[in-house]
Amino acid sequence: MFPTEGSGGQAGPAPALCVSIHDVAPATWDECARLAAALREVADIPLTWLVVPQYHRGGGDPVRMEAGLDEALARGDELALHGFTHLDTAPRGPGLSERFLRGTYSHEGEFVALPANEAARRIQCGLDWFAARGWPVRGFVPPAWLMGEGAWQALRAFDFDYTTTFRRFHLLGSRAGAGSAATVLSPSLVYAARNRSGRLASPLLADVLALALARQPLIRLSLHPPDVRHPRLLRHAQATLARLLATRTALTKAGFAQQLLTSTVPSNRHLASSAHPIRRSTTDQPGAAPRAC
Template identity: 40%
Template sequence: MSERHLLLVLHDVAPETWADYRDFVAAVDALGEVPISWLVVPDFHRRQPLVAHAELRRRLDARLARGDELVLHGYHHQDDAPPPRTPGEWLMRRVYTHEGEFYRLDQAQALQRLEQGIAVFRRCGWPLHGFVAPAWLMSEGTRLALRETPLSYTSDLRHLYRLPDFQAIDAPGLTWSARSGWRRGVSRVVCAGLAARYRRAPLLRLGLHPVDMRHEFSRRYWLELIEHLLAAGRQPLTKIGWLDRQLSLVPGVTA
């Protein structure tokens, strides 16, 4: 395919992070029709039950009406497994992130949280196609549990995966670690290199986080990059929109 597409993905969507995204999303909306995939956390850090926040639910209803997509993003977005016991675990769960909720879950634990998240979406009346684990970290138990759900896809930083068979599709992603000034500086350099490397890739994902929105340096980078990619001819879609489009292009297959 000669077409090139862009997926704009907003992570960690919850009542307490909505304000971080509000102005940025307004600026994106001003660019034209740029659908967004919103990664929604049902009970962020065990203090933000989505079903109790009618205002955010109304806002997300409105985003769906615009053509956006809502994606299940963990359940608590918090690593509450027993403390790390090896250097490798400590690196992944304390240096890389503190929020790899699905990194250590067994199959039964993962399935329970997935089903709870699916139930929240159903209660809100939202269509649901995909799941993204916090920090893209999935245990083998999580992978097995996903095969038991009606979900149609998941992803990590480099791929989309069709479920239930985990068919891998190349989908390079750009993301920042924006928690400190030096991290933001390094992230900009790394992402600039990756954007150049993947400029001809059929699909490019931008994975943004609330902390990116709290710093003018990172917020401006993302908005300018989106403008550049649109001007270069990339067509914006949601995750499920892109996946359905690929199926529609296969002879004899319908989405």
């Protein structure tokens, strides 16, 4: 557990806010760019863009997206690996909980049921895709925030600084201390834009959650391309950002990971040039050799 200021222990990281834009791909680029522009109408904060190398939905202009992300890196934003296809294609079991998780909750939990060797293959394919563009990457965020045991095993064989699930921010590898992951409780503020009841309820739930997390070291605001289609959600996100910035410093996720490790006053810019390269997985995986990307 990480102490916070006024907790009675040693002073820990100052309160932080991480804002991320999910599902970044050529097909979603226009909406993602509009989300970023709306946020910067409030404040010019560093953002974390969650990029999907081979997004399952086609369309869009890859060249324009890549130029936009180059500009984002140049201004101090972060790019994180967000799965590889963002689509759950593994066979499904008969259990009710699995049917709910992989059906009702999300059809896009790519890493929820993959064996370790396939999860490692997809992560490596994503890293190779980033490397081909000269983009640094320090974090991995699974689609729908879902990872099964195989994915966790695979992820720990790579040199990422962090991952996030819906409820927690996880430091990874030796940087977390004693080779195990340390976590910070930080359920994400997120909107359910795909249905009317979700659009009505999720802003209220986000307000309640932000209040409940007021004394926590991190609050995460997670935006998705469909959010930009609904002015009420966009206005709420802007108001939430303005309110949280009154008491918190905006950081990229990589910046927050570094803050946890150093326990120093945070910078509000995370320079991409400071990131170090990811090593390849060395996990001994059973079964057939991994397929090409």
